[in-house]
Amino acid sequence: RKEVEQDPGPFNVPEGATVAFNCTYSNSASQSFFWYRQDCRKEPKLLMSVYSSGNEDGRFTAQLNRASQYISLLIRDSKLSDSATYLCVVNYNYGQNFVFGPGTRLSVLP
Amino acid sequence: EPEVTQTPSHQVTQMGQEVILRCVPISNHLYFYWYRQILGQKVEFLVSFYNNEISEKSEIFDDQFSVERPDGSNFTLKIRSTKLEDSAMYFCASRRLGQPQHFGDGTRLSIL
Numbered sequence: 248r249k250e251v252e253q254d255p256g257p258f259n260v261p262e263g264a265t266v267a268f269n270c271t272y273s274n275s276a277s278q279s280f281f282w283y284r285q286d287c288r289k290e291p292k293l294l295m296s297v298y299s300s301g302n303e304d305g306r307f308t309a310q311l312n313r314a315s316q317y318i319s320l321l322i323r324d325s326k327l328s329d330s331a332t333y334l335c336v337v338n339y340n341y342g343q344n345f346v347f348g349p350g351t352r353l354s355v356l357p
Numbered sequence: 358e359p360e361v362t363q364t365p366s367h368q369v370t371q372m373g374q375e376v377i378l379r380c381v382p383i384s385n386h387l388y389f390y391w392y393r394q395i396l397g398q399k400v401e402f403l404v405s406f407y408n409n410e411i412s413e414k415s416e417i418f419d420d421q422f423s424v425e426r427p428d429g430s431n432f433t434l435k436i437r438s439t440k441l442e443d444s445a446m447y448f449c450a451s452r453r454l455g456q457p458q459h460f461g462d463g464t465r466l467s468i469l
Contacts, residue, residue, distance in 0.1 A: 281457050290448055290460040291400060334400065343413040345390070345458065347400040 251348035270335030361461035380449030
């Protein structure tokens with residue numbers, strides 16, 4: 248069964264904090280991985296792709312562990328504008344099926 | 358920056374009626390998708406479409422649903438005989454080969 252699980256959240260953190268989200272996927276044949284963010288009642292927006300070697304984009308760092316079927320997202324120096332739901336997305340079948348996790352909600356507090 | 362556009366932004370329909378949701382993918386994208394998100398729940402894959410045919414569909418995408426690319430720009434989702442439980446946000450997405458998906462801002466479908 249193709250499933251993606253995430254930390255249930257919500258995470259409430261003060262501005263400037265570092266926060267990490269975890270995601271696990273059940274299908275070992277999955278091929279590509281992404282983090283999206285979704286603001287309330289809006290569309291998902293791509294935050295970053297996740298590469299096998301890990302990758303960083305400013306304050307955001309993504310890691311992939313294929314052996315453990317685990318993906319993470321680290322946000323450093325969190326801003327109020329980081330408040331959103333973070334969605335872990337896993338691709339199967341060479342781009343024909345993208346499975347979304349349930350999301351982890353983050354609230355950054357002043 | 359090019360965008361995926363969806364119309365209408367909100368559709369209200371009586372139960373049992375047919376509804377067509379429209380999407381204009383980004384122009385040089387070849388892969389198209391529909392997702393739905395029931396309020397408070399996760400984004401669910403419905404169908405993917407490439408080269409004028411369905412590539413994959415989920416269990417949700419039953420005979421009530423169909424997709425079409427009637428011309429070079431539009432990609433539509435038709436829901437026949439709508440049910441109350443079809444009320445959701447419907448997102449269209451498109452992408453190029455090897456690239457992540459870009460989403461439209463969705464159509465909110467309300468079935469009365």
